[in-house]
Amino acid sequence: MKITILGAGNMGGAIACGLAVNGSAQPQDITVIDHKGKNVPRLREVSEDINVVVADYSSLSTADILIIAVKPWMVEEVLKTHKALLENPKQLIVSVAAVVTLAQLQEWTSPHQPVFRVVPNTAIAVRQSMTYIASQNADKEQREQVFRIFSQLGKVEFVEEKLIPAITSLTSCGIAFAFRYIRAAMEGGIEMGVYPDQAKDAVLQTLRGAIDLLEANGNHPEAEIDKVTTAGGITIKGLNEMEHAGFTSAVIKGLKASNIK
Ligand SMILES: NC(=O)C1=CN([C@@H]2O[C@H](COP(=O)(O)OP(=O)(O)OC[C@H]3O[C@@H](n4cnc5c(N)ncnc54)[C@H](OP(=O)(O)O)[C@@H]3O)[C@@H](O)[C@H]2O)C=CC1
Ligand SMILES: O=C(O)[C@@H]1CCC=N1
Missing domain, CATH: 3.40.50.720 (NAD(P)-binding Rossmann-like Domain)
Incomplete structure (x- = not known):
C-alpha cells in the first residue's frame, strides 16, 4: 500500500x-x-x-x-x-x-x-x-x-463530521491548552521557590498520575477531587481561589472560541 x-x-x-x-x-x-x-x-x-x-x-x-x-x-x-x-x-x-x-x-x-x-x-x-x-x-x-x-x-x-469542530477544540487545540496549564503551574511553583526543572517534573508526574487514576477507575474527575479536598483543608482553599478567578469559565470560553464550524 x-x-x-x-x-x-x-x-x-x-x-x-x-x-x-x-x-x-x-x-x-x-x-x-x-x-x-x-x-x-x-x-x-x-x-x-x-x-x-x-x-x-x-x-x-x-x-x-x-x-x-x-x-x-x-x-x-x-x-x-x-x-x-x-x-x-x-x-x-x-x-x-x-x-x-x-x-x-x-x-x-x-x-x-x-x-x-x-x-x-x-x-x-x-x-x-x-x-x-x-x-x-x-x-x-x-x-x-x-x-x-x-x-x-x-x-x-x-x-460524525458534525462533531469535528468541537473535537478539534478539545484535542488539536486542547493540547496547547494543556501546555498552558503546565506552564501556569510551573510559574506558580517557581514563585514559591521551586526550581523550573523541578517544577516541570512535579507538574508532569502529577498530571500523569491524574490521567492514570481516571483511566484506572473510570471515575468522574470530581470524585477524585473529593478524595483530595479535606474539609477545612488546604486544597479547597486553592480550588476556590482558582474558581473565584474564573478557572472553569476561562477553560470553557477558550474551548468555545476555538470551536470554529
Ligand atoms: N499543528 C497542529 O497542531 C495541527 C494542524 N492540523 C492541520 O494540519 C495541517 C498542516 O499543519 P502544520 O503541519 O502545523 O503546518 P506546517 O506549516 O508545519 O506544514 C505545512 C507544510 O506544507 C508545506 N507546503 C505548502 N504548500 C505545499 C505544496 N504545494 N507542496 C508541498 N508542501 C507544501 C509547507 O512548506 P513551507 O513551509 O516550506 O511552505 C509546510 O512544510 C493544517 O491544515 C492544519 O490545520 C491539524 C491538527 C493539528
Ligand atoms: O490552530 C490551528 O488552527 C491548528 C488546527 C488545530 C490546531 N492547530
Whole structure:
C-alpha cells in the first residue's frame, strides 16, 4: 500500500516519522512531498529510509492513500493544481486540514472519491495523538485502512463530521491548552521557590498520575477531587481561589472560541 504525504511540516513530518520509526509501513512505500526542501534534514535525522522528495508530485498518481498536510487554505489549490494526477477513483484522500470539510474535499476531487477528514494533535510526533476521523464515500475496508494508519500514531475514533469542530477544540487545540496549564503551574511553583526543572517534573508526574487514576477507575474527575479536598483543608482553599478567578469559565470560553464550524 503506497502512501503519499503532501506537506512535510509539523503534521506531515510527524506522520511520516511516526510510520517509519514504528515500522508499520515499509519506508519505500511512503513518499513525503516537501515543496521547498527545508524539512528534508529534519526528516532524514529521524530515518534515512524516509522517501522525501522536493516538489516532485509524480507519486500522487500511484499512491493508494494521499494524506494532505498543508495549511487549510492551500488544500483547494493543491488538489486543483494536481487534479490530472489524481485520477484513481479508489485513491483515499485524507486531509488533516483543520477547517476543510468533507463536502469541500468531495468538490475538489470527484463526486464518488473516498474522502477522509482526520483530526490529530501534535502528540502524533510521539505516537500519542488523540485522532478523530470522519469519512464520506468510503467502504468498511477503506475506513479500516485509514484507521490502521492512524492507530499506529495514537488513539483513534470515528466520529460524525458534525462533531469535528468541537473535537478539534478539545484535542488539536486542547493540547496547547494543556501546555498552558503546565506552564501556569510551573510559574506558580517557581514563585514559591521551586526550581523550573523541578517544577516541570512535579507538574508532569502529577498530571500523569491524574490521567492514570481516571483511566484506572473510570471515575468522574470530581470524585477524585473529593478524595483530595479535606474539609477545612488546604486544597479547597486553592480550588476556590482558582474558581473565584474564573478557572472553569476561562477553560470553557477558550474551548468555545476555538470551536470554529
Ligand atoms: N499543528 C497542529 O497542531 C495541527 C494542524 N492540523 C492541520 O494540519 C495541517 C498542516 O499543519 P502544520 O503541519 O502545523 O503546518 P506546517 O506549516 O508545519 O506544514 C505545512 C507544510 O506544507 C508545506 N507546503 C505548502 N504548500 C505545499 C505544496 N504545494 N507542496 C508541498 N508542501 C507544501 C509547507 O512548506 P513551507 O513551509 O516550506 O511552505 C509546510 O512544510 C493544517 O491544515 C492544519 O490545520 C491539524 C491538527 C493539528
Ligand atoms: O490552530 C490551528 O488552527 C491548528 C488546527 C488545530 C490546531 N492547530
